[in-house]
Amino acid sequence: QKTITGKVYDDMGTLPGASVLVKGTANGTTTDIDGNFTLQVNDGDIIEVSYVGFATRELIVGQADFSRIVLSADTEVLDEVVVIGYGTTTKKDATGSVTSVKIDEDTKIVTASPEQMLSGKTPGVQITASGGAPGDGGRIRIRGGSSLSASNDPLIVIDGVPVDNDGINGMGNALSSINPNDIESFTVLKDASAAAIYGSRASNGVIIITTKSGKGDLKVNYNGSVSFHLPSEYVDVLSPEEFKQVMQTKHGDYTFLYEPKSTDSQYMKDYINYQGTDWQKEIFNPSVGHEHNVSLSGSIKQRLPFRVSLGYLDDNGILRTSQFERTTAAVSLRPNFFDNHLKVKLNVKGVYAENRFADTGSIGAAVGFDPTKPIMNGSKYGGYTTWVQQNGNPQTLPSANPIALLELTNDESTVKRSLGNAEFDYKFHFLPDLRANLNLGYDYSESEGQKYVPEYASWQYFAGGQDRNYEQRKRNTLLDFYLNYVKDIEDIDSRIDAMVGYSYQKFWRTENSLDESIVIPIGESNKRSIFDDFTTENVLLSYFGRLNYSLKDKYLLTFTLRRDGSSRFSEDNRWGLFPSAAFAWNIIDEGFLSSKEEKALSNLKLRLGYGVTGQQNINNGDYPYLAKYTIGQPTASYPLGGKYYLTYRPDGYDANIKWEETTTYNVGLDFGFLDERITGSIDAYLRETSDLLNVVPVPAGSNLTNQILTNVGTLENRGVEFSIATDIIQNDDFNWNSAFNITYNENEITKLTVNDDPNFVGVYTGGISGGTGNTIQIHAIGKPASSFYVYEQVYDKNERPIEGMYVDRNKDGKITEDDKYIYEAPDADIFMGWNNTLSYKNWDLSLSMRANLNNYVYNNVNSDRGNYESVRTKETYLNNATTDVLHTGFNHPQYFSDYYVENASFLKLDNITLGYRVNELWSPKSSMRLFASVKNVFTWTDYSGLDPEIAGGIDNNIYPRPLTVTFGVNVDF
Amino acid sequence: CEGDLDTIPLDKDQKTEVDIYQTTEDYKAGLAKIYAGLATTGQQGPAGQGDLGGIDEGISSYVRQLFYLQQFTTDETKVAWNDQTVQDLNKGIWTPAEVNVRGMYYRIAFEVALANEFIRVAKENTDAQIQEFVYEARFLRALAYWHALDMFGNFPFVTEEDAVGNFNPPMATRAELFQYVETELLDIENKIAKAGMNEYARADQGAVWMLLAKLYLNAEVYTGNARWADALKYSENIINAGYQLEDKYANLFLADNDNSNEIIFTVAFDGQRTQTWGGTTFIIHAAVGGDMDPSVFGIDGGWGGIRATAAFADKFDDISGDVDKRAMFVTDGQAKEIADLSKFTDGYAIAKYKNITSNGEGGSHLTFPDTDFPMFRLADAYLMYAEAVVRGGGGSATQALAYINELRERAYGDDSGNINAGELTLEFLLEERARELYWEAHRRTDLIRFGKFTDANYKWEWKGGNADGSGIEDYRKVFPIPSSDIGANPNLKQNPGY
Secondary structure (H helix, E strand, C coil): CEEEEEEEEECCEECCCCEEEECCCCCEEECCCCCEEEEEECCCCEEEEECCCECCEEEECCCCCCCCEECCECCCCCCCEEEECCEEEECCCCCCCEEEEECCCCCCCCCCCHHHHHCCCCCCEEEEECCCCCCCCEEEEECCCCCCCCCCCCEEEECCEEECCCCCCCCCCHHHHCCHHHEEEEEEECCHHHHHHHHHHCCCCEEEEEECCCCCCCEEEEEEEEEEEECCCCCCECCHHHHHHHHHHHHCCCHHHHCCCCCCHHHHHHHHCCCCCCHHHHHECCEEEEEEEEEEEEEECCCEEEEEEEEEEEEECCECCCEEEEEEEEEEECCEECCCCEEEEEEEEEEEEEEECCCCHHHHHHHHECCCCCCEEEECCCEECCCECCCCCECCCCCCCHHHHHHHCEEEEEEEEEEEEEEEEEECCCCCCEEEEEEEEEEEEEEEEEEEECCCCHHHCCCCCEEEEEEEEEEEEEEEEEEEEEEEEHHHCEEEEEEEEEEEEEEEEEEEEEEECCCCCCCCCCCCEEEEEEEEEEEEEEEEEEEEEEECCCEEEEEEEEEEEECCCCCCCCEEEEEEEEEEEEHHHHCCCCHHHHHHEEEEEEEEEEEEEEECCCCCCCCCCCCEEEECCCCECEEECCEEECCEEECCCCCCCCCEEEEEEEEEEEEEECCCCEEEEEEEEEEEEEEEEEEEECCCCCCCCCEEEEEEEEEEEEEEEEEEEEEEEECCCEEEEEEEEEEEEEEEEEECCCCCCCCCCCEEEEECCCCCCCEEEEECCCCCCCEEEEECEEECCCCCEEEEEECCCCCCCCCCHHHCEEECCCCCCEEEEEEEEEEECCEEEEEEEEEEECCEEEEHHHHHHCCHHHHCCCCCCCECCECHHHHHCCCCCCCCEHHHEEECCEEEEEEEEEEEEEECCCCCCCEEEEEEEEEEEEEEECCCCCCCCCCCCEECCCCCCCEEEEEEEEEEC | CHHHHCCCCCCCCEEEHHHHCCCHHHHHHHHHHHHHHHHCCECCCCCCCECCCCCCCCCCCHHHHHHHHHHHCCCCEEECCCCCCCHHHHHCCCCCCCHHHHHHHHHHHHHHHHHHHHHHHHCCCCCHHHHHHHHHHHHHHHHHHHHHHHHHCCEECCCCCCCCCCCCCCEECHHHHHHHHHHHHHHHCCCCCCCCCCCCCCCCHHHHHHHHHHHHHCHHHHHCCCCHHHHHHHHHHHHCCCCCCCCCHHHHHCCCHHHCCCEEEEECCECCCECCCCHHHHHHHHCCCCCCCHHHHCCCCCCCCEEECHHHHCCCCCCCCCCCCCCCEECCCCECCCCCCCCCCECCEECCCCCECCCCCECCCCCCCCCCEEEEEHHHHHHHHHHHHHCCCCCCHHHHHHHHHHHHHHHHCCHHHCCCHHHCCHHHHHHHHHHHHCCCCCHHHHHHHCCCCCCCCCCCCCHHHCCCCCCCCHHHHCCCCCHHHHHHCCCCCCCCCC
16 A cells, blocks of 8 residues: 555646545545645555546546546536526536537637637528628527528527627627636537527527636636738639730720820839739738736635636738727636525626728729739829729729739727626525525626828729718616525435526617718718617517426426517517426436446436527517607608608508517437447437518508518428537557537528419529629528529530520429529538547547538629629729639629529638647646637538638628638646 | 516617607608508618518519519510519419419508508598598599509409408408598598699699599490590690690600609619619619610619510601600510520510610619609590590590690690591500500500400410410409418408409
């Protein structure tokens, strides 16, 4: 026998109270306040080190080093506490489809946007990055969209405070005002039995964000990184040589292009010797960003756990002049009073962000600008090459010079936002089974911005320049109160957990803008000055309750009920009832498995869920049911007898409008093998949205508009999700954890109109660039939302599309609107994520990949630019074309050809991170991790455009996502 | 706390039914919206808070849609764009899903609904001035219903008696609509302000008479019963009401055409205050393209959209404009024939409408013209009078000839273009209507009345979808009811053929 001493750590530092046990014996101890332990052992003994919420480790005496035993948070542990709406549960007791994603400090990606941390991590959840601008977020979809015209975004709850999804003016992405480094976990409530407690806002799922708090010893953490963003892809456009050739063969000549338009001799010289401009290379450049976060956490005298953090991020986009700078601060206090009877949680977060938005119009302009022109030609429009009229004024139809768009536009904003909450959780002294919980929360933001374009900018020339100032204030206040009663009734081996509550939330916002010209516009007598202001509010009031009943820890029943009132609907429709029921069966505990089976199978749970959720964020203002008049702006007035009247327009409305309801059925099976070394779950679901809000044509003459938003249709999402995670290799030196998830989802509109008219093709949607008012998509019965509605292209024997030749599908001898057909849809049928974490001694490596199958994209860049006409639409200016024109040979745009609808299935290597950890730097508890990562590494796809991942399925000059290389350091002490 | 759910709009630009109408000026602002329904497309100007959905706001303009349906389908105009299904109008192959057919249909229905709402609220008020507003609202509703019966034949029928909400309006037949419009106009004829006595841009007796004249002139098409004598009577009323031909034809289409005494009913536009991407903004910009200099038109740039057919150019013996000043062709850089519909430079451009005053000054804004759209003008009354005479509606043949020659003298500058009594035939009148009234959104109606709209013997390029032109189906004399409304309202029946 000998005595060993050791020390146990978690990712935050030392871990007191961990259990250290000689396996198979009662010989054990727990770690002290500093994580140290001492134990009498024999050589060869297996030592088990465990702690609730962490993966148990086994170490062999004589082989292992006990001086630093790191326990990592085990997200698959059944006792893990999972945050749900108005309370918590454990994984084992959860009855709904709930996925918790704990942020692992070692494998998390460096990003400015919290939602990107979820990308590819859980089945059923899809994050589609909206673009490559700094701070850009992504479109979040949980189990497909349940709405057409109402919001499809999930409800986001930050530390118990539901926030609105409407964004903040002057902030590209409202969620990026939360520092991802302050986030501890995400919980995704996917099915209705889990989400229905959020009632009329939960139709598209709920994401609960829990931020970090402190505990234990005083710890300081610093992490910082430097990122290099590299533009990696460009749209294929004609080179100057190809362009000249096209001009010659298709348009007869190109000589007039070389007529110098400037009298400046230096420019004339440059002009004549000019070789060409690669506009895309001019607008994008590599950029650098850096980030620093410091946090201090611990517990003051074991009584006041706290965490304070400061973060700073400065990120420049690859599109020149885009910039995002963010400073965040967060304070979290967790004092306890009265012998832990009163637990208080205080969270305050603040952000100060400065944005500069690059004019993204320059992206399309760069694709289309004449490649034979120089950037500058000494014009009076800031010196930038500009298409002018005979009289020297700028032409209005051709796009402005891309570089001018960037350099002359100064579009800046500052955003201040604070959100916080104070939660008081009181366990009654006389009845400790009863808890009262009061949560008071707020979310306040203030933003202001200015867009300034000088009067000599060619596109503002006739408007006299632009000086637009705007302000916005948003306030969201919350009061939640609930009582929770938990009682074990041992006589009947049961446990009851009941909760009833009340919630009041008010959203208010005001905004104003002043849009002025800088000089008096040509031909006018005064400066343009348009002031606009707007204020609105809405109130949500709710009563809710939940009853959990568990019998023998094996049979679990959950009922929830929420009654929601929303100010957005008329008194008759104001209140909605959202029930749910779920049953879970811990089959593993039944005892009918043999011991051998039991050894192999460590968890088996069946879950059945049913619930109704709603969607009250209907994208139609806060008073959609009211008969209102809108008073016209001065620019839309009408003269009667020389006096200009601001006109009074009675607006169309639906007095009976109400929320959508989504009924979800869910069957799930959780499983674990080999002592939870392999875990996973499979879920099948059906989500039926009824009273689907859709913008439908109203019978002409019956209302004050031609189409209104009304509750008319039904829509279904059906799907299967599967996830599996396993520690493929698990030993002292080498660990390999691999997690894979796959989702199949199909979306179908099942009813769309009041009268089921068989000739009604559907609701047009999906506006495209090219022409005026053109749309490429349709919501049609029996098809997925936003399916493409196109002509079927005819190809020649060389598989080239024949211009203007489409299949005459109705065989009437003419190609008309009636020959269009529904061809595929933008959302993938199948999407998957695969995340790997490997560690060897002090090294770690993580890899994440994602794939989408059968997501279709309409290549609007090619459909708009891939034709000879667009090169020379008018006699007075030229545009570049995409090289696709060399394949199609199209003379005119063929916007509606299915040739442009492409299968954009892809496999992406999203991220690779390599890290190296150095322990005990200057003290035993100090450590450092160095890492390097590459983001957006590679994409395998057949899609011909820049990026196959396009939210909404219409590719129209997106801000390309750069390849990002990051070097960082994470220091704890 | 549940009382907190009773929120009301906080925005000062939004009012509820209850508090909107307080003063006479409030009612006038409500009336202004019905007028503006012909001009603007929403409450923001030029675009934003649009009146209609599912269509580009600028395209949804009343005047613009009227121009699309009345012009692109005829021998006067073709459009070069590929916006949605607009080429189907050029070719005469439109379907019930055609977006502009839908746009016009809903714009008309919206105008009717606006008028109904106003009449419902205002008719209770006994104030004499407000009652005048009601007559004008009824005129505007009749105008919209006339466009409905002219273009669509049958149309869903609603009046101020129907409350706004979820119901299916019945379909009125063309004959029923005819009767309704006639009855309404006859009822307000002597109640509304006397001809020429109302404020600028407001309807008066002259406008009512003009609409009655046009209704009767086309009565045979609408109902099967010709009403030539009534057409003659109301044309004569207008001619005798004190309107005067503008001295210079060109001035009728310029930025200061609000000064004209020839225009009977106008749709007003203003560069600063009545902004839209439709209306004359569309007509002027779309007519400019190719090598044309936009500054000549008083605008900042052309859209390269609309130009004349060769068939229209051929209606003038001399297209230079030196002889007949109504020939306002731009031939430089433009081919006469439209070989390629999508190419603006195929087909002569037209320099009729401009955002320049008669003194050569620019309008108040380079994008949005001050030029008003002359919906009804005296020259049309002259032509209607002559036609009614020739068709046997009575009246004086000599007088008819004199009216026509008055128009010709203005066009030619002297009597060199005058015709004699023998030349005053129906064929001549159809041609003359083109020369006088082209691009004023009358052509489709005229061609139908003369039996030429679908006729295979009366051809223009791209009629029927081929470059040489061919006949089109007879049922195309009315447009289809949009499939969206067939789907929404089970009371509707599609027009035959579609």
